Amino acid sequence: MPKWGMLVDLxxxxxxxxxxxACQIExxxxxxxxxxxxxxxxxxxxxxxxxxxxxxxxxxxxxxGAMLCQHCRNAxxxxxxxxxxxxxxxxxxxxxxxxxxxxTRYCANNDPYNVRxxxxxxxQWPESYYHYLNxxxxxxxxxxxxxxxxxxxxxxRTERQAKREGRALKDGDVQPACVQACxxxxxxxxxxxxxxxxxxxxxxxxxxxxxxxxxxxxxxVFYLKKVDPQHVGDAAKQPAAH
Amino acid sequence: xRERKVLSDSLINDELLRFPLHTPTWFWFAxxxxxxxxxxxxxxxxxxxxxxxxxxxxxxxxMWGWMITNFVFWVGISHAGVMISAILRLSQAEWRRPxxxxxxxxxxxxxxxxxxxxxxxxxxxxxxxxxVFPYDFARGIWPSVRSPLIWDxxxxxxxxxxxxxFVYVALxxxxxxxxxxxxxxxxxxxxxxxxxxxxxxxxxxxxxxAGILLSALILPVFVSVHSIVSWDFxxxxxxxxxxxxxAPYFVIGAVHxxxxxxxxxxxxxxxxxxxxxxxxxxHFDALGRLLVTVGxxxxxxFFLDVVFALFSQEAEEVxxxxxxxxxxxxxxxxxxxLVTAYVIPVPLWLSRRVRRSITAMFFTSLLVNVGMWTxxxxxxxxxxxxxxxFSYSWDQFTPSLIEITLVVGSFAIVFFGLLxxxxxxxxxxxxxxxxxxxxxxxxxxxxxxxxxxIRE
Numbered sequence: 001m002p003k004w005g006m007l008v009d010l011x012x013x014x015x016x017x018x019x020x021x022a023c024q025i026e027x028x029x030x031x032x033x034x035x036x037x038x039x040x041x042x043x044x045x046x047x048x049x050x051x052x053x054x055x056x057x058x059x060x061x062x063x064x065g066a067m068l069c070q071h072c073r074n075a076x077x078x079x080x081x082x083x084x085x086x087x088x089x090x091x092x093x094x095x096x097x098x099x100x101x102x103x104t105r106y107c108a109n110n111d112p113y114n115v116r117x118x119x120x121x122x123x124q125w126p127e128s129y130y131h132y133l134n135x136x137x138x139x140x141x142x143x144x145x146x147x148x149x150x151x152x153x154x155x156x157r158t159e160r161q162a163k164r165e166g167r168a169l170k171d172g173d174v175q176p177a178c179v180q181a182c183x184x185x186x187x188x189x190x191x192x193x194x195x196x197x198x199x200x201x202x203x204x205x206x207x208x209x210x211x212x213x214x215x216x217x218x219x220x221v222f223y224l225k226k227v228d229p230q231h232v233g234d235a236a237k238q239p240a241a242h
Numbered sequence: 243x244r245e246r247k248v249l250s251d252s253l254i255n256d257e258l259l260r261f262p263l264h265t266p267t268w269f270w271f272a273x274x275x276x277x278x279x280x281x282x283x284x285x286x287x288x289x290x291x292x293x294x295x296x297x298x299x300x301x302x303x304x305m306w307g308w309m310i311t312n313f314v315f316w317v318g319i320s321h322a323g324v325m326i327s328a329i330l331r332l333s334q335a336e337w338r339r340p341x342x343x344x345x346x347x348x349x350x351x352x353x354x355x356x357x358x359x360x361x362x363x364x365x366x367x368x369x370x371x372x373x374v375f376p377y378d379f380a381r382g383i384w385p386s387v388r389s390p391l392i393w394d395x396x397x398x399x400x401x402x403x404x405x406x407x408f409v410y411v412a413l414x415x416x417x418x419x420x421x422x423x424x425x426x427x428x429x430x431x432x433x434x435x436x437x438x439x440x441x442x443x444x445x446x447x448x449x450x451x452a453g454i455l456l457s458a459l460i461l462p463v464f465v466s467v468h469s470i471v472s473w474d475f476x477x478x479x480x481x482x483x484x485x486x487x488x489a490p491y492f493v494i495g496a497v498h499x500x501x502x503x504x505x506x507x508x509x510x511x512x513x514x515x516x517x518x519x520x521x522x523x524x525h526f527d528a529l530g531r532l533l534v535t536v537g538x539x540x541x542x543x544f545f546l547d548v549v550f551a552l553f554s555q556e557a558e559e560v561x562x563x564x565x566x567x568x569x570x571x572x573x574x575x576x577x578x579x580l581v582t583a584y585v586i587p588v589p590l591w592l593s594r595r596v597r598r599s600i601t602a603m604f605f606t607s608l609l610v611n612v613g614m615w616t617x618x619x620x621x622x623x624x625x626x627x628x629x630x631x632f633s634y635s636w637d638q639f640t641p642s643l644i645e646i647t648l649v650v651g652s653f654a655i656v657f658f659g660l661l662x663x664x665x666x667x668x669x670x671x672x673x674x675x676x677x678x679x680x681x682x683x684x685x686x687x688x689x690x691x692x693x694x695x696i697r698e
Contacts, residue, residue: 040301040637049634067632076479082391084384103295103365104391105305109626110478114303114635118365120296142294143365212630215479 002169003092004150005192005220006179007199008066011207011227012186015048015064022181026151028137030123043117045069045148046178063226066187068178069094069115069148070211070219077107077116085145092192092220093150101144108145112212116147150189151176171197192220249519254675258668259420261515263428269665276658283651286644287362295365297644304626304639309363312649314492314618315499316356316656317398317471319611322500323349324405324464328457336681337528339674340520344511344660345504346409347669351659352503353402355652360394362648390474397463397470404460411452414439415673468496475622481558482551482625491543498533498540498583499614502607505529507660509604511669520670523598529607530597537588537610544580544617558631562624572624575616583613 023029023046032042046068054060071094078086078094085101088094096116108116122142125133133139136153140146158174171190179187190199199222202208207225289297300307323345330338364370385392418439421432439445472492475483505526512521551559566572587606596602628636663669685692 039296040303041296042302047634049632051634067634079386079388080390080478082385082389084386101365102367102370104360104363104370105300105365106389106391106474106478108302108305109480112479112630114629114632117302118305119294120298120300121294142296145365 001090001193002191003193003220004071004155004174005092005190005199005203005222006068006071006150006176007188007202007222007224009186009188009202009224010063010065011224012184013048013064013066014184014186015050015062016183017048018181018183019046019066019178019187020044020048022177023148025132026134026137026154026177027149028123028133028139029146030119030121031125031129036121039120041118041120043119043146045115045117045146061228065223066178067113067115067211068221069150070113070217070221071148071150072217072219074216074218076215076217077111080106080110082106091155093152093155094147095149095152096145096147098138098140098144098146103143103145105145112215112217116145118145119143151178249675249679251676251679254672254679255419255423257517257519258670258672258675259423261664262420262666262668263424265665269661272661273658276654276661279651279654280658282647283655286647286651287367289644290362291367297642299640299642299645301637301639303629303635303637304623306363306622306626307639308619308641308645308649309359311615311619311622312652313356313359313363314471314622315615316352316359316652317468318492318496318499318614318618319503319656320349320353320356320401320405320500321464321468321493321496322502322504323347323352324401324408324460325497326501326504327408328461328464331453331457332461336678337524339678340517340670341504341508341525342674343409343412343671344507344669346405346412347660347663348503348507348656349405350402350409351656351663353398353405354659355655357395357398357402358655359648359652360391390470390477393470394474397467401460401463401467404456404463408453408456408460411449411456412671412674413667414449415441415446416668416671419672420668465493468493480625480629481556482562483621485547485550487543487546487550491540491547494536494540494543495614495617498536499611501529501533501536502587502610502614505533505603505607506611509600509607511664512600515664515669517670520675523600526600526603527594527597530591530603533607533610534588534591537584537591541580541584541588558628562628565628566620566624572620575620579613579616579620581613582609583617 024031024044027045029043029045030036032044036042046066049065049067051063051065052060053063071092073088073092075086075088075094078088081087082104083100083102085097086094086107087097103118105118108114108118119140119142123140134153136157154176155174159169162169162173169191171194174189176189179189188199188202190197192200192203194200202224203222205224207227209223209225210219210221211223213219298307298309326345327338327342331342361367361370387393414436417432417436418441421429421436424432439449469489469492472488476485476488478484508521508525508529511517548563551563566576587610590596590602590606596606623639627638
């Protein structure tokens with residue numbers, strides 16, 4: 001049984017938001033119109049958070065970071081749901097069962113990463129877009145929570161295909177939409193229980209960290225720190241300066 | 243301890259059954275007026291169900307707002323009734339007699355109103371009903387008992403059942419009195435409810451025992467209910483919610499706002515039903531003294547909560563606390579809740595003249611509840627606005643018209659319930675009143691006059 005996990009290399013992320021668009025299309029995420037954004041109810045299963053450092057050009061720096069459900073192995077959102085609408089499955093996914101969800105929104109409150117979204121309105125698309133909805137993914141109704149699933153429909157499809165072909169899943173077979181769309185290969189997806197997988201190997205990098213690790217949520221999304229060109233080798237230089 | 247007016251039994255019957263048996267014109271106006279608000283309340287729920295919760299002011303970081311604030315507020319109000327009634331009954335305080343029922347009924351209606359809010363606050367209330375009542379046995383799907391949202395309805399429905407029984411048991415003898423003084427459908431109605439109470443010694447004994455047992459059983463429930471409500475917050479990871487002090491803090495806050503609400507309600511009852519013979523300045527004096535203690539204890543916990551947040555030196559908590567104390571409008575609300583819930587009323591209650599003035603008690607106790615509503619808002623929302631380090635997702639909360647309607651409507655529901663109850667049942671316990679008279683009577687023993695029954 002694989003345990004799925006992801007890695008985000010912040011040094012490679014250019015903040016292009018291809019992952020965001022791919023995710024919206026793959027997962028039938030309602031369109032974040034200007035009105036919805038102004039209501040502060042935008043739904044983005046994966047988002048690029050942009051933070052600025054400094055104010056004037058040469059000194060000003062932009063920091064992009066992809067934030068998506070961390071599929072925590074000790075997820076704070078799970079125990080607070082009164083109806084088991086969210087639970088951890090055997091493949092390490094934090095799943096959301098729309099039919100069971102009654103919309104108490106407690107999971108969203110208890111989620112420190114702000115990656116759970118509530119359908120405040122019935123999701124709507126322009127008429128012609130209804131032909132483009134992904135038939136593999138449920139269209140959520142108003143009043144339920146939704147969140148990143150690591151594209152569980154793709155995982156299942158690939159697993160079925162591998163089974164039909166009578167072979168085991170290979171590393172890199174399963175690719176969520178965001179990973180597939182990433183032009184700089186900043187996102188890596190794979191089985192973290194397999195020490196040989198690409199994601200496991202990259203997560204050993206000395207730049208690795210996990211977000212809000214101090215809360216003890218034990219996320220399976222790993223991050224690699226950005227390398228600042230100005231400061232390359234700083235660590236080595238510093239002792240000499242003193 | 244205090245002077246007692248000597249009233250004849252027939253006068254007590256007449257005065258206390260006047261409103262249930264005769265309908266003044268103002269009743270229809272009052273009921274109609276409150277009915278309009280209730281209609282608005284129901285329409286607001288309808289709009290939420292049809293269009294989705296988008297019609298509220300809630301947004302992505304702030305998923306809980308005024309509705310949950312109002313829920314906590316009404317659960318808080320519901321605390322006083324049974325606390326006053328049960329504690330005073332067990333301690334056999336004589337002055338409790340006229341106020342117990344009104345306090346208990348306030349508990350029942352405010353609790354029922356409070357229980358509405360988490361339900362209508364869910365995204366899919368038509369399914370949420372299955373969350374309160376375990377469902378889907380066939381597929382083995384049970385509610386998750388790890389969730390505070392399961393503890394919550396369990397505690398509230400236990401409390402609601404207990405306090406309803408409590409009211410009913412104390413109502414039985416009065417229903418019998420009403421039955422004996424009515425004809426026609428009213429007679430049939432009161433007969434059915436009186437369960438054949440005839441006032442035999444055995445019935446009195448059972449009624450008394452049931453009352454005492456329920457008092458003793460309901461006290462732990464009363465403490466647990468608001469503790470559990472506080473765990474809805476304390477169990478969560480949200481900065482400033484995540485505190486062990488929450489349970490006693492919420493309980494004492496509930497008692498503060500609840501006892502104040504009882505004082506407000508008693509003043510209104512006295513004015514509306516002209517109960518000068520029954521609700522006296524002595525009662526307000528006693529409640530005022532209780533409130534000085536409770537209010538001060540609440541203030542202690544309030545500051546304890548602030549100190550805990552700052553003492554830990556966790557950046558997340560400090561940021562939220564900074565917003566609460568220094569940023570508009572939270573800095574205003576901080577000052578407002580302290581002034582209204584403590585700084586104005588409590589020093590005033592130190593004066594005996596204020597405590598015995600019904601007008602002063604009415605306004606000061608009302609002020610406390612303005613402050614306590616603000617306090618609940620102050621506790622719940624800021625933590626959600628600035629949750630952890632992702633300043634990208636920080637946002638504000640502004641209530642919409644729907645939420646304002648729901649909050650105002652909830653007050654109308656409670657007032658309407660109280661009015662309806664007072665219309666159907668005597669709001670001052672008749673039998674308790676008479677029992678008090680008998681206990682206060684003096685008998686001659688030899689040459690001395692001594693109280694018939696020694697109490698107090």
